[in-house]
Amino acid sequence: MVKNIVYVEEKVEKAEAIIEGIRQSGYEVLHCVSAAEAFALMRRQDTPLLMLDINIPDMRLREVVRRCNQEFPSTVLAVFIDFPNVELISKLINRHGIYKIFISPWDTQEIIGHIEDAMDYAEILDESIRKEQVINQEANEFDQSIKHSTDILNEQKYAYPKIMKMMETLLTSHTADQDPNMQEKNARYYEAVFECMRCLIKAHLTAQVTVDTFETVVKNDLKEYPGLVIEDVICCLIEEIPHEKLAAIRAIVLLSALYATHLSEKTVFMSESRYINDSWIELSFTITIQGQTREQTPFIITTQHMLKILSKDIEYEWSTDQKTLSYHLMMPISYDV
Secondary structure, eight states, rough: OEEEEEEEEEEEEHHHHHHHHHHHTTTTEEESSSSHHHHHHHHHHHSSEEEEETOOOSSSHHHHHHHHHHHTTTEEEEEESSSSOOEEEEEEHTTTTTSSSEEEOOHHHHHHHHHHHHHHHHHHHHHHHHHHHHHHHHHHHHHHHHHHHHHHHHHHHHHHHHHHHHHHHHHHHHHHTSSSSHHHHHHHHHHHHHHHHHHHHHHHHTTTOOOOOHHHHHHHTTTTTEEEEEEEOOOOOOGGOOHHHHHHHHHHHHHHHHHHHHBBEEEEEEEEEEESSSSEEEEEEEEEOSSOOOOOHHHHHHHHHHHHHHHSEEEEEEEEOOOOEEEEEEEEEOOOO
């Protein structure tokens, strides 16, 4: 524990008489003749205890207390007074929060005993302030995290419907004046584009939402596809998937499900991941078509084309009978999220 004491007393002889006895107990007492000098000294070193005469020349006691509370909150104050005055002592303790009051005539051993108490209290006060600062910092970080999550959710809430409405308006207006013979074919084409874009928007708008596992993300995303059975999803923590790849992976999963469920009435989804080593994850998923395959409509062809564009940088393959679509990804582990 630091044993520094700053003592403010205008009269040097009076100060030296008190300081000599205190130093013999192992405390380092630094004498100042004014409060301004004391504060300048305290800014350069830790000072658990500030002792001062009540009649210091350059500053009123309440100003000393205010500045101490502001700049040195863990410093304990002790005041020397010349005579016992109940009203004055009450004000010093209750109004100004003075911890110790030394009344003339002063007994050196009694002062040393009070200093030991003050030092112990200063240590407790310092620890309490440090803990409070840590708690306040954690609370502030938590508030910022909640605000960030709220902002993201609000953005999703308003951005997603707005974008979808704009796309629907654009696609509808584009097909309105076309040749009636082409309208049905083009309508299916635009419907496919619309659905594909919906998958992309959903994947990217929700890419930053924190959930425990990628399994939860996949299962929630695929609930909207009728006829798709989620057989098995074994995946790593979502925090270990780099954020820049997470949106792309989710978009591929959504588009693959969109494609497969339009191609057949019954499809099965499986996903698995494993650690290759301390730095890499292997992620793979498979969609198997178990029902009868439908005719290649403009919707299916367009979705397949969009899927190939999105998957161009990712290893994937179709089975020879066009019944299984498999994706295989190698990704570095990202702990910095």
